Amino acid sequence: MPKELLEFEKPLIEIEERIEKLRSYVQIEDPRIHAEIEKLTKRSQYLLERIYLKLTPWQKTQVARHASRPTTLDYIDILIEDFVELHGDRHFADDPSIVGGIGKFGDRSVVVIGHQKGRGTKGKIYRNFGMPNPEGYRKALRLMQLGTKFKRPILTFIDTPGAYPGIGAEERGQAGAIARNLFEMCRLEVPIIVSVIGEGGSGGALALGVGDRIIMLEHSIYSVISPEGCAAILWGDGTRAPEAADTLKMTAQDLKKLGVIDIIVKEPVGGAHRDPKIAAQSLKETISKALKEIESIPGDKLAVMRYEKFSKMGVYKEDH
């Protein structure tokens, strides 16, 4: 059980404490203690399951941003064999808030790219809280083009609050860097599988998000604006974020209904952070299956299909 319980997980605290207390008595050979621990553990599991079945969009936002939620590098660690990280955009810098490289996914050689959030204060600052500068997007594009050159599938992982809004980012063309990725990703002639693993924050997320199959983990979110930002604009009050989260329809389940994503991957009970290995295993199976569906399609046809997929997005009325 992780230490960092979320607000809505508080009903579990009492039970967890009782289990903890009982565990300190296990040296006393009393079968009743074991039985009680087992009973309480079941009860706790049951409660957790109940809570996670009915998460609100705002609660899902908390899970998606959980400090222990597995990051891109955590998934790479489990999913990719012989991973070699590649750095830099060959123009200005290496951006640690996007990681990428080459490695083996099962028996395939692939290019992997993802947003990277840090852990702990130092790690978070080093990774700029997962908010890329233009260099990050240019590195990502460079690696995608490397994949295309050698005809390797591309796997991307999305987990960012958004592109970094800084002076340097603007000076070095943040908007143009994101735009260029969208422009190029829709025409790369290799399979691209996108997985939203945590937070999909706006254009800074989409810049790695144009693919043939879009996967979302069960408790991840993907939105045009953060609920806090939306609340600040709509009501001048960032604390109304929970309401904004409802309104924005930003959960994996909402996006599936809207036809924006293709597949939802189930997370372990209580979220991916409670069992990253199981989460990674489920994700692996889904990515494998998605790759199998499309890898025999010729690259040029794949690019046309990707164009068609994205050109259909949107909802409007038309008079004839």
Next chain:
Amino acid sequence: MAWFKREDRKIKIPEGLWIKCNYCREIIYRKEVEKNSMVCPKCRYHFGISIEERIALMLDEGSFKEQDSNIYPFDPLTFRDSLKYKDRLKNYQKSTGYADAFISGEGTINGKPVILGVFNFKFMGGSMGSVVGEKILRATEASFSSRSPLIIVSASGGARMQEGILSLMQMAKTSAAIARLSEAGVPYISILTDPTFGGVTASFAMLGDIIIAEPKALIGFAGPRVVEQTIKQQLPEGFQRAEFLLEHGMIDMIVERKMLKETLAQVIRFFG
């Protein structure tokens, strides 16, 4: 992404005889600005102009034929804040006389056919939702099949929050359309006017073969307020103005309104 606070959504032009410049803050006699194509005589700041004025400024007289005017927004998320999105749309449709924030059609520049798309900033801050995205796609397709150059004049706060993730996807959709046009070798000229931000700059607007900005136009990814709050410092003078973008190599040129048509004619001549 739609970073404009509500009071900024309307261009702040006080009614009456006088007008305050958004850039140099001078109070100027309105007539003087009007006879100067809405350009500040003191600092050359270019005020927003209406769609009709924009079309008249850029195309040969009477050559514009609107297309795709039969596409209307609706409310896929049943979004509501202080107002329902549905009602908000109705209000803007009433006040602007247009269905949404983007108009497109064919026309000519010195006799040469072009496809022109223009944002209407007065319609929800020129925000891009499904209708804007679809109309850009269709304008691009029209340009693709006629091989007439595509020109898009942007003025937008970015993606339209009220359509949630669908508006974000318009960035990919429009960029994909531009990529296809690019592969076909048809020229695309992007014109950035005050202000152009967020999901619009981070997609088709920064993808022009030629990118032109109007003097002093505010252009960027993140809105200046958001940047200021993030870095907790005052922003440097001229930050995110057209001149700043030119200096940093992001655009090809800054062109005064009265020179715009001639410049476009020249560029189009080059492309043949």
